[in-house]
Amino acid sequence: MPNTSKATRYVAIETRRLILRTPTLSDAPAYAALFSNPLNYEHEPHKPSNPSVEHYERVLSSFIEGTHKRKSAVLTICLKDGEEIIGTGGFNSIFTRKPGNVRIGDAGFMIDSAHWRKGYAKEAVAAMLDWAFIPSSLARRGQPAIDVVVFESLAANDRIKGLLSGCFGFQATLRDGGFGAEQVWEITRADWLKRSTMMGLPDGDIPFPASLRPDPQAAGT
Numbered sequence: 001m002p003n004t005s006k007a008t009r010y011v012a013i014e015t016r017r018l019i020l021r022t023p024t025l026s027d028a029p030a031y032a033a034l035f036s037n038p039l040n041y042e043h044e045p046h047k048p049s050n051p052s053v054e055h056y057e058r059v060l061s062s063f064i065e066g067t068h069k070r071k072s073a074v075l076t077i078c079l080k081d082g083e084e085i086i087g088t089g090g091f092n093s094i095f096t097r098k099p100g101n102v103r104i105g106d107a108g109f110m111i112d113s114a115h116w117r118k119g120y121a122k123e124a125v126a127a128m129l130d131w132a133f134i135p136s137s138l139a140r141r142g143q144p145a146i147d148v149v150v151f152e153s154l155a156a157n158d159r160i161k162g163l164l165s166g167c168f169g170f171q172a173t174l175r176d177g178g179f180g181a182e183q184v185w186e187i188t189r190a191d192w193l194k195r196s197t198m199m200g201l202p203d204g205d206i207p208f209p210a211s212l213r214p215d216p217q218a219a220g221t
């Protein structure tokens, strides 16, 4: 159940098996371990040079501050059962693009390789998109009411491609980047409503108004 505290803008999104929540400084050892596993960042152009607990305490402070200022919403991903930290994800930055005042969320996800192919990223991404795309008229305190969620990765990253294109059916575009070919997904609220309706995924804590949902048959075309 989404819950955002007024004082800290602490976000907690609950799914069937997971909790996605604003990091705390005590998560630093788990982040240091996540970023010490080369499989987890195999396709990242920038490799972590100093995955120490002290480094991630500083990084997590900036994530907490970013959430407080509503400029980002990075979330620690924990198993509900036992509270083990298994990954991180969410929005590295949230900003308004002009013209049109379009709210953009620049997204990323990482699940530790020990937990790959158990459906955790699918569950976490679906919950995060539900949370992010709630329109501003329904958004609770702290919900960013994003219009377009952007994922970018090197084109060589077939894992994120498998998740976003293979599993969710979102279309990527290819472009040249500073580190080689890149794939980019720009997912709109309408895209998400269409895909989640077609996949029969349940709404998050706040249901989308029926007027926003496409007809299930039309969504399937």
Ligand SMILES: CC(C)(COP(=O)(O)OP(=O)(O)OC[C@H]1O[C@@H](n2cnc3c(N)ncnc32)[C@H](O)[C@@H]1OP(=O)(O)O)[C@@H](O)C(=O)NCCC(=O)NCCS
Pocket: 039, 040, 041, 042, 043, 107, 108, 109, 110, 111, 112, 115, 116, 117, 118, 119, 120, 121, 122, 123, 151, 152, 153, 157, 158, 159, 160, 161, 162, 163, 164, 166, 167
């Ligand atoms: C991409 C990543 C988040 C996927 O996490 P995951 O928890 O293993 O994914 P899920 O188990 O939820 O997969 C759901 C579906 O996505 C697709 N998928 C996931 N990983 C895939 C892979 N390696 N190859 C092809 N398809 C894949 C499959 O359709 C899968 O369903 P299936 O297992 O029933 O076939 C994970 O591999 C990861 O953290 N990689 C390193 C970090 C990274 O590259 N992040 C992306 C940067 S934006």
